[in-house]
Amino acid sequence: MSVALALPEVAGRLTPDAPLAPLVWFKAGGAAQWLFEPKDADDLSRFLSRLDPAVPVMALGLGSNLIVRDGGVPGVVVRLGKPFARVEAIDATTLVCGGGASGILVSSTARDAGIAGVEFLRSIPGTVGGFVRMNGGAYGSETADILVECEVVLRSGERRVLKVAELGYTYRHSDLPEGAVVVSATLRGRPGEPAAIQAEMDRIAASREASQPLRSKTGGSTFKNPPGEKAWALVDSAGCRGLRIGDAQVSEKHTNFLINLGGATSADIEALGEEVRARVKAKSGVALEWEIQRVGVAK
DSSP states (O other), rough: OOOOOOOOOOEEEEEEEEEOGGGGGTOOOEEEEEEESSSSOOOOOOOOHHSOTTTTTEESOOOSSSSOOOOOOEEEEEEEEEGGEEEOOOOEEEEEEEEBBBBEEEEEHHHHHTSOOOOOGOOOOBBBHHHHTTOOOOEEHHHHHHHEEEEETTSSSSSEEGGGGGGGTTBOOOOOOOEEEEEEEEEEEEEEEHHHHHHHHHHHHHHHHHHHHHTTTEEEBBBBOOOOSHHHHHHHHHTOOTEEETTTESSSSSSTTEOOOOOOOOOHHHHHHHHHHHHHHHHHHHOOBOOOOEEOOOO
């Protein structure tokens, strides 16, 4: 991929032609034309305000629910590192979290502060920015239940605070503007006892370990649950458990997970997902929607 872009100066780190496979859970896919790891929100804002508006920008969190196509991602991929991974309790029920903070860090900080209601984030392999964008949820709760507001840097470089009501949340979807990067979020839970919060986190962790292929190269839940249905059950009933294309396989343990057995390309993984969708449609008449984001260009 050509890296001939005129880019503004930054205080953080800009890397041309940066491989993304090591940064995503599937361990497959191409490179970012440019990877930008900003020093802080001001650095990000200044960079985006000076960047040619025609250059596409994409935020990357932990890369857990993502297929990066083999031809890579044109433009700039923004990855929020340690400066954005802080979490602080500001009162008895409220947390301020950096956009790069993991669900494990958020839930652990909440536990230590005696804030209940955010335990479900322990089970989602992602960052606060991804939770806000995708209305991440599990075990009967979702981001919309606990988000007060978030601060974003828009593609123009403008910094803006958006209240939860402005995000148009539905199941695994928000109306967050294209190219916006979530740099922080304010979450509100309820008072709780740290021991009880830890017990709930342990229960969630054990349930995930028992039911999901956590030790595989995977992308998490592949398809959204259709209204009144479970995606995994539809995939199973269509005979797709263990189905393979190359080294991409439908998990034997949980059929709403695709896994990379070792040498799968992103094209293999995406083709397998489309084959599953076709078989489910033929068997049940249900058109499964992708929950995993697919970005970049095919090779």
